[in-house]
Amino acid sequence: MLGPEKIKELTTQVFALSKADQTEVLVTASERALTRFANSYIHQNVAETNAEVRVRVVYGKKIGVASTNDLSPEGLKRAADTARVIAMLQPDNPDFTSLPSPAPIQNVETYVERTANFSPDQRAHAVSVLCKKAKARGVVAAGAFTTASFEVAVANSLGVFAYHPGSLAEMNTVMMTDNGSGYAARAHADARQINAEAIADEAISKALKARNPTDLEAGEYTVLLEEYAVVDVLNFLDWLSFSAQAVQEDRSFMKGKLGEKVMSENVTIWDDGAAGDAIALPFDYEGVPRQRVTLIEKGIARGIVYDTATAAKDGVASTGHSLPAPNSDGPSAMHLFMAPGETKKSEMLKGVERGVWVTRFWYTRVVHPLQVLITGMTRDGTFLIENGEITRPVKNFRFTTSYLAALNHVRAISQETKLFHEDWSNASRSVPAILVDGFQFTGVTQF
Amino acid sequence: MKDFAARALNQAQMKGATYADIRIVTRTTQHIAVKNGIVEALEQNESQGFGVRVIANGAWGFAASARVDMREIERVVAQAVAIARASALTKTRDVNLGARIEAHGRFETPVARDPFLVPMQEKIGVLMKADAEMRRVPGIKVARGEMEFQREDKTFASSEGSFITQSIIESGCGIVAMASNLESGEIQVRSHPNSGGRNQVTRGYEFITECRMPENAQRIAEEAVALLSAAQCPSLDAATIILDGSQVALQVHESCGHPIELDRVLGTEAAFAGTSFLTPEKLGNFRYGSDVINITADATIPGGLGTFGFDDEGVAAQKTDIIKNGLFVGYMTSRESAQELKLGHSNGTMRADGWNRIPLIRMTNVSLLPGTWNADDLITSTDDGIWMETNRSWSIDDKRLNFQFGTEMAWEIKSGKKTRMLKNATYTGITPQFWGACDAVANENSWIVWGTPNCGKGQPPQVAHTGHGASPARFRGIRVGVIK
Ligand SMILES: [Zn+2]
Numbered sequence: 002m003l004g005p006e007k008i009k010e011l012t013t014q015v016f017a018l019s020k021a022d023q024t025e026v027l028v029t030a031s032e033r034a035l036t037r038f039a040n041s042y043i044h045q046n047v048a049e050t051n052a053e054v055r056v057r058v059v060y061g062k063k064i065g066v067a068s069t070n071d072l073s074p075e076g077l078k079r080a081a082d083t084a085r086v087i088a089m090l091q092p093d094n095p096d097f098t099s100l101p102s103p104a105p106i107q108n109v110e111t112y113v114e115r116t117a118n119f120s121p122d123q124r125a126h127a128v129s130v131l132c133k134k135a136k137a138r139g140v141v142a143a144g145a146f147t148t149a150s151f152e153v154a155v156a157n158s159l160g161v162f163a164y165h166p167g168s169l170a171e172m173n174t175v176m177m178t179d180n181g182s183g184y185a186a187r188a189h190a191d192a193r194q195i196n197a198e199a200i201a202d203e204a205i206s207k208a209l210k211a212r213n214p215t216d217l218e219a220g221e222y223t224v225l226l227e228e229y230a231v232v233d234v235l236n237f238l239d240w241l242s243f244s245a246q247a248v249q250e251d252r253s254f255m256k257g258k259l260g261e262k263v264m265s266e267n268v269t270i271w272d273d274g275a276a277g278d279a280i281a282l283p284f285d286y287e288g289v290p291r292q293r294v295t296l297i298e299k300g301i302a303r304g305i306v307y308d309t310a311t312a313a314k315d316g317v318a319s320t321g322h323s324l325p326a327p328n329s330d331g332p333s334a335m336h337l338f339m340a341p342g343e344t345k346k347s348e349m350l351k352g353v354e355r356g357v358w359v360t361r362f363w364y365t366r367v368v369h370p371l372q373v374l375i376t377g378m379t380r381d382g383t384f385l386i387e388n389g390e391i392t393r394p395v396k397n398f399r400f401t402t403s404y405l406a407a408l409n410h411v412r413a414i415s416q417e418t419k420l421f422h423e424d425w426s427n428a429s430r431s432v433p434a435i436l437v438d439g440f441q442f443t444g445v446t447q448f
Numbered sequence: 449m450k451d452f453a454a455r456a457l458n459q460a461q462m463k464g465a466t467y468a469d470i471r472i473v474t475r476t477t478q479h480i481a482v483k484n485g486i487v488e489a490l491e492q493n494e495s496q497g498f499g500v501r502v503i504a505n506g507a508w509g510f511a512a513s514a515r516v517d518m519r520e521i522e523r524v525v526a527q528a529v530a531i532a533r534a535s536a537l538t539k540t541r542d543v544n545l546g547a548r549i550e551a552h553g554r555f556e557t558p559v560a561r562d563p564f565l566v567p568m569q570e571k572i573g574v575l576m577k578a579d580a581e582m583r584r585v586p587g588i589k590v591a592r593g594e595m596e597f598q599r600e601d602k603t604f605a606s607s608e609g610s611f612i613t614q615s616i617i618e619s620g621c622g623i624v625a626m627a628s629n630l631e632s633g634e635i636q637v638r639s640h641p642n643s644g645g646r647n648q649v650t651r652g653y654e655f656i657t658e659c660r661m662p663e664n665a666q667r668i669a670e671e672a673v674a675l676l677s678a679a680q681c682p683s684l685d686a687a688t689i690i691l692d693g694s695q696v697a698l699q700v701h702e703s704c705g706h707p708i709e710l711d712r713v714l715g716t717e718a719a720f721a722g723t724s725f726l727t728p729e730k731l732g733n734f735r736y737g738s739d740v741i742n743i744t745a746d747a748t749i750p751g752g753l754g755t756f757g758f759d760d761e762g763v764a765a766q767k768t769d770i771i772k773n774g775l776f777v778g779y780m781t782s783r784e785s786a787q788e789l790k791l792g793h794s795n796g797t798m799r800a801d802g803w804n805r806i807p808l809i810r811m812t813n814v815s816l817l818p819g820t821w822n823a824d825d826l827i828t829s830t831d832d833g834i835w836m837e838t839n840r841s842w843s844i845d846d847k848r849l850n851f852q853f854g855t856e857m858a859w860e861i862k863s864g865k866k867t868r869m870l871k872n873a874t875y876t877g878i879t880p881q882f883w884g885a886c887d888a889v890a891n892e893n894s895w896i897v898w899g900t901p902n903c904g905k906g907q908p909p910q911v912a913h914t915g916h917g918a919s920p921a922r923f924r925g926i927r928v929g930v931i932k
Pocket of ligand 1 (some may be wrong): 902
């Protein structure tokens, strides 16, 4: 951990080096360790210490960005100089107005010291619980256990200084038999809340139930999507639909739909970067406090998320959803929540005459952005539901279905939710399981 | 660097490591993005650090730090060894790397124009010109262009005596035009020279010039607009399709490149990327495709995005037969996995995404070798078929069997001629059946080594840059379309 004082010192150094009209410094630092296992033993085991300084300079309406992880005075000077040279060489960006001004930021305590200090031995012991359980029950364990601490700080020459330390623990596993597999995963800011036994039991019992999958023809089905699948739905809505940039570029179904019903009445989705029960980050990468934004309320489109640039275009205030500059992707709803429902997960199958239980999706890609039409596979536990009960495992399906249409046909939502952290994007999600009608399976694979 | 490396390797051995290697890496990337006449992103990023990989108590450990100084070595090496000892808690046998490898050498990407020395105004000028050409076409909502340059300087040293330095330079670029019609709910995009933002190679700025982005801008913009009112590609159970070279390249990447990664085959990627249908008993006797299918993994192709001098275990770059006349004959291997299958030595495909990641088996340049056909004859000899061009969506299962791809543009072919444009084309299949249905591959005149700069694998995630030589190819009896 660098700590707020050291970070302040770094940002002050950069401000002294920069002669720009406005200067922004984004500092991200992390210590991450990951213990990975396969074939029921630890085969990869890594740790990393890194800290990066990203400098954005503004000369009039010319902007340059440079970053380095060399935090020496020479390294910082090189970054500041590179940013200046880059900025001076380019034409004006007429859309640029200003870096944001300071605004009060809510403090969220999500840093857990014992997660930051988790040792290789502690991780190995947790993993050995999974490996031992797997061996005892005749399945093969694979997966990963991450523990990390991180710091994000943003300072700019208009007086913004925001600092947030956090921690993260995440464990996931795929348990395999010769011809079936099961998945389980948990994330939490506190590594002690990661229950290796429960994760192992969930994945193993699913893997055993998934043995000897049988053929089931593709077609339209009612599906129970476990939390692991629902998180993928939210990821695509974040990327394709909830961002002001997607709306401004005519790529989002939310365009022109605020106030209108776009999903089932039982669906409510919001973004909240300051929620203490997630992997919080209470400000964005421009140092703007993250607002709680209601995106969908009881099926009605209510809002989208903004960064400074897209907000200026629409003449509104940023909601605090910027990604690090410069970014071509626009704002991002990094902390999505989907409201839990009334039904116990164990009772959701009641009344389902014929359907498919889906544990998780895999390799999902956009076929049509406006319709949120997505193709992908099911994976690690796919079952036939008959008369309210799981009756047999089935081979994995390819689906090509509209996630938007799925959220328009939600029959039930579970009381339980799970928290996720997305490695690639650092996004955090909290979602329930959902029961959906009219899901389109368009193909079947051989296992 | 030599002293720094020697110190780390010494310390590792003193702490009980039976094998150690260190990589010291500095990576500089420059990214330029233009959108609708505005420079949207202009950035230069520099990341440096070192990673130490050790075997202690017969198990692996790895630790990495951004602080390249003598004091930090001690901490990081001790951390790597402690991690290895923790790994040993669950081990079932000791890691076996096979015969000792001692390699010395230096590799540099040959470039005609160093992209980092080309004036920024020149780069921006090219993108702005292409941008303006695209936006002159009525109906274009968003025009984008980008360039990306990367220079990676890396030193590898091992306790077996290897010492290798490499400087690898990459250049990439692309433009994309988006047209939309909100009333009809239609969005269409066209890209050049490839989709996914850009095509990329290990060459200098000369590649950017050869891509002729301004000269192709108007064409793709007009195609994007025309697609808005094009006919929907029909859904057919058994169609003849002809794929352009860039789509063949991605098909090779997904349905051949990944399943021949021996780490996937052996289960070590099971939790994330998945496993492989190309299980060991199939080696040497499984019919992967028709006899016109020949695929190699070749890290020595000049300019290929997967081209280098040595892999990140210090093994020299090689060319390996993968599919020979349709028969599955080879994997991509590492030192450890080659031992496990008793395949002799590694064929040199271990690469790490920077200083802070361990090497994994990654595609080099996995290519479908040219066939005998003139590209034009593929079309003129087709009575009834569909030409599909430039990837738009791609998805494949975790054993790499069931896939579905969509392309930006398609053309109906009737009696040997392209007759009308089709939108939203997709095709789907099962890998060995699909390659088994290939009856014609175009020759070297249309063979291009495409670059895939976004291949994800591993936990923590790593992105690899891979190359894929390909030319257009024809497939019979393929299921087309899902949108009814
Ligand atoms: Zn890939």
